[in-house]
Amino acid sequence: MNKHTVLNSTEATEIGQKLADRIAARDFRVGIVGLGYVGLPLALAFVQAGFPVLGFDVDQEKVNSLNARKSYIRHISTDAINKLFDGGKFVPTADVAELGKCDAVVICVPTPLSRHREPDLSYIEMTAEAMVPHLQANQLVVLESTTYPGTTTEVLVPILEKSGLKAGLDLFVAFSPEREDPGNPNFETRTIPKVIGADDSVSRLLANTLYAQVIDKTVPVSSAAAAEATKLTENIFRAVNIALVNELKVIYDRMGIDIWEVIDAAKTKPFGFMPFYPGPGLGGHCIPIDPFYLTWKAREFDIATKFIELAGEINRDMPYYIVRRAGELMDQVKGRGLNGAKVLVIGAAYKKNVDDMRESPALRLMELLRDRHAAFDYHDPFVAEIPPTREHATLTGLKSVSLTAASIAKYDAVLIATDHDNVDYDLIVASCDLVIDTRNATKDVSQGRERIFKV
Structure with missing residues (x-):
């Protein structure tokens, strides 16, 4: 299907069910953007669940370190890094074009504050802009970066739609806040319940199906904004x-x-x-x-x-x-x-x-x-x-x-x-x-x- 062909809602639902079946069969390549404290453990969780994973980071040194089987995060051991590469399912890269070969792209980039304590969404915006030329029809894009309610819908989606794809029809977008607690011996990525929100039922189905393969419990909510608000509420x-x-x-x-x-x-x-x-x-x-x-x-x-x-x-x-x-x-x-x-x-x-x-x-x-x-x-x-x-x-x-x-x-x-x-x-x-x-x-x-x- 041409990536600029917009589906109607019935077709999107049919495509969504087929994609969900592929997810359940592990016939779904997952791209992780940002291989830091959030992205790297998530990549490990998907690999351990049997998914092929592409790890993308703009920092070539991180990519080089992973290829050398070295960890740059203390609580992630060398053994864990070696497990990433078991079975040849994990590929680290600094080439953003490789994301076009993924069925799902999960964005785990920083969202700091400016010096005036205003949201700095530049990492999200730059990531989305870089992805636009490489987006394919029926890809799932999930934002995990903590942000204010409305970011997914008001900031991320309009950038992604520059590709000619339409969110909810032939591009599926969701928000699922990271809940990592580095160094906590009692919880890991798999055991921390995952909140998932999307503005359409197909995106919610796909994101929930994807995370349900690697997380013990998923918690779907009605919208991306509700999921964004959940993370802020926890930390407030x-x-x-x-x-x-x-x-x-x-x-x-x-x-x-x-x-x-x-x-x-x-x-x-x-x-x-x-x-x-x-x-x-x-x-x-x-x-x-x-x-x-x-x-x-x-x-x-x-x-x-x-x-x-x-x-x-x-x-x-x-x-x-x-x-x-x-x-x-x-x-x-x-x-x-x-x-x-x-x-x-x-x-x-x-x-x-x-x-x-x-x-x-x-x-x-x-x-x-x-x-x-x-x-x-x-x-x-x-x-x-x-x-x-x-x-x-x-x-x-x-x-x-x-x-x-x-x-x-x-x-x-x-x-x-x-x-x-x-x-x-x-x-x-x-x-x-x-x-x-x-x-x-x-x-x-x-x-x-x-x-x-x-x-």
Whole structure:
């Protein structure tokens, strides 16, 4: 069929059922666009389910690494990469034209915020534009990148339709938000339920059938916008509750009450309470960013998102609060402020036991320490060197230092920003007389607790 021939709805339904049968038979080549924290595990899941998979990324180094059977993401092992190539079903490439040979294309590209906290959809738009010359009739395109309600319908579809194909008739488009949690040992791509939304029944059928082959449970919803809103709601819920416990931390700290003790006691109630934990600020690609996608879109409907923005304000202030408290504690314990002090920051990744640096609050803490004229180093067992980032360029190339009793003793204070499990907190507390713990990482340290200050 010529790719510019537009079907009617009855023909589209018939084609859709035939495509669904092909999906169930694994006679369906899947293209994954973006081989990062979301796309690479997804590619592995499809390969393990018996699908031929094309992995596309504009970064040739990632393609080269995969061809060399090397992982560039810590929690994805070399064994997992080798499994990608078992049976010859996986092909990595940086040639976008190869996507034209796929039956389905799943887009897993970043959706950051601009410096003015407005949605940056440039990666989605550039991907769609690059795909247009290569789109074929009856392809399924699924967007997984987190974004505001309406993006799939209002931004992605019009670009794809430049091909001459018509969404819902001879081009099938859906949205299914990624729900990856890097480093979480309890969940993997297959076991995390998959929300799937589309604006027509055939696209919804195809997307749901495709994901049902690789995910234990799928959750179809009525539209792409409903699926987009689902992902934002999940992360706004977390952002608001984290803001609440961060504010409680500030209050209870002033009262001399341990917030972690309070939360541990409160969570013993079998109903009506869900534990969230404070920290030095939000990190990762989702929670610090996603709420502002809805805030931005809500303005179009003349709605002020007061609650969401207040939570964002509290969470954004946490690194500043931590450094202010560090200065106060330096004065209290050492009789001097941060000016000229030497501080060791524990952790550069945004959360424990991963090497993921996206939006890490540790980077902001380092910059704020520098602004207070403190000298600093960092230690992170998973981040040997700080890579280039858009907002923290001055930290690029800073290298992790080793932890020994002698090296720790050279610092005036240790600031724990990330609570990696494989850090010797007993050694830290024994070797430094001011340990500022933002994560309750030292909860099991028994000796020298008078040296520990939870903030």
